[in-house]
Amino acid sequence: MSSSPLSIQSLTHRFEAGTVNEKLALDRLSLELPAGQFVTVLGSNGSGKTTLFNTILGKLIPDEGRILLDGEDITRQKDYKRALNIGCLYQNPLRGTAPDMTIEENLALAYTRKASRSFFAVNRRDNRYFRELLAGLDMGLENRMKTKMGLLSGGQRQAASLLMATIAQPKLLLLDEHTAALDPGAAEKVMHLTETIARRDHITTLMVTHDMDYALRVGSRTIMLDSGRIVMDLSGEERARMTSGALAELFYAKGKR
Numbered sequence: 001m002s003s004s005p006l007s008i009q010s011l012t013h014r015f016e017a018g019t020v021n022e023k024l025a026l027d028r029l030s031l032e033l034p035a036g037q038f039v040t041v042l043g044s045n046g047s048g049k050t051t052l053f054n055t056i057l058g059k060l061i062p063d064e065g066r067i068l069l070d071g072e073d074i075t076r077q078k079d080y081k082r083a084l085n086i087g088c089l090y091q092n093p094l095r096g097t098a099p100d101m102t103i104e105e106n107l108a109l110a111y112t113r114k115a116s117r118s119f120f121a122v123n124r125r126d127n128r129y130f131r132e133l134l135a136g137l138d139m140g141l142e143n144r145m146k147t148k149m150g151l152l153s154g155g156q157r158q159a160a161s162l163l164m165a166t167i168a169q170p171k172l173l174l175l176d177e178h179t180a181a182l183d184p185g186a187a188e189k190v191m192h193l194t195e196t197i198a199r200r201d202h203i204t205t206l207m208v209t210h211d212m213d214y215a216l217r218v219g220s221r222t223i224m225l226d227s228g229r230i231v232m233d234l235s236g237e238e239r240a241r242m243t244s245g246a247l248a249e250l251f252y253a254k255g256k257r
Helices: 049-057 103-115 124-135 154-166 184-200 212-217 236-241 244-255
Strands: 006-015 023-033 038-042 064-069 086-089 172-176 204-208 221-226 229-235
Touching: 006 049, 023 049, 023 064, 023 229, 038 184, 038 212, 049 086, 049 172, 049 204, 086 154, 103 124, 103 154, 124 154, 154 184, 212 244, 221 244, 229 236
Parallel strands: 038 204, 038 221, 086 172, 172 204
Antiparallel strands: 006 023, 006 064, 221 229
């Protein structure tokens, strides 16, 4: 049994299998993530990034292979069960939150996934905890606990969504271009918060990005997908020597294949 928090073993998935439109989306893909490692993921459209995330989340069941989370085989586990241990944040700040509910209510919804079986079973201590977490975002949201999520700016909402995704301290955090829709200033702030929270809580993280600078600057490892396979895996000195320009050349060369 693997000791890695996330172990992906020979994962294969085909769309429209057995038809003329058959598409091999994942081709015996294997990946091991040590505890607390932050990995950035590159890949052109159709490289397998979304399919990989969807199989981890349980939205797709692979044709072959296994997915182990903290040693437990979750390959065919229901998505709502594995969601207790996997946090996810998407590109669209509107996704994954309840816009007509307050910041406090959204955080309570995320927090009580593990803290209690009953929705909104939060006490004053929990409320103070939410306020402290929001204060750490340095966006003034700790004074807007009763504000509806739909009234926040994109950067504020994505920062609050990041707290929702990590408040129950998941074993794995998946980030799907979560800063791509933000203006540069907000993107930098949310990315800094992401690194801070992942490091502080020692959360194993996979982050899809098309930003070559983020791909090399954030985390400690960079992988590239192409045709459902990992075609590049950089860490240590090799990653430190790589430039964003050279990485972009490799990326676009793979995309033209």
